[in-house]
Amino acid sequence: MAGWGNSVTDDQRLVQFKLVYDYIKFHIGLYLATPTLLAIVAKALDVEAEAAFRYGFYGMIAIYALAGVHATWFMSTYVNMPWQDDFLTVLEGGAFAPSRRIIHHALYWAGLVAGLAGLFAADLLKH
Secondary structure, eight states: OOOOOTTOOHHHHHHHHHHHHHHHHHHHHHHHHHHHHHHHHHHHTTOTTSHHHHHHHHHHHHHHHHHHHHHHHHHHHHTSSOOOTTHHHHHHHHHTOHHHHIIIIIHHHHHHHHHHHHHHHHHHHHO
16 A cells, blocks of 8 residues: 655645545535436436436446445544544555545446446437
8 A cells, every 4th residue: 555655744644635535525526416417418318218228327326326435434534533643644544545546436437337328228229
C-alpha cells in the first residue's frame, strides 16, 4: 500500500484529506446525476418502459448503491468520528487502500456500462 512519505507534514496530510473528501463528494454527484441523465435519454428515445432498459437501469442503481454504502462507511469512519492524535496515520490506511479506489472508481464505470447496455438494448429491440 502506498502512503505518505516521511517528509510530508501533518498540515500537508490534512490538505490531501480535504481533497479526498471533496473527491468523494464529486463521485456522489456523479452517482446522482448519471441515472437521472440516463432516464432523460431513455424518455427521449421512448424506451423507458422497455424491459431491457429497466434491467440495465436497475443494475446501475444496485451497483451505485453498493458504491454509496462503501463511501458512506468510509466517511463515517474517518469524518464523523472524533479525531484522535493518530488520526492521520489511521486515515492513511483507509484513504490509500486499493479496495477503496476500486469501489469508488470501477463501480461507477460498471454501473454506467450496465445502464448504457440496457439503454442500447432497449433501443435496438424497439427498432
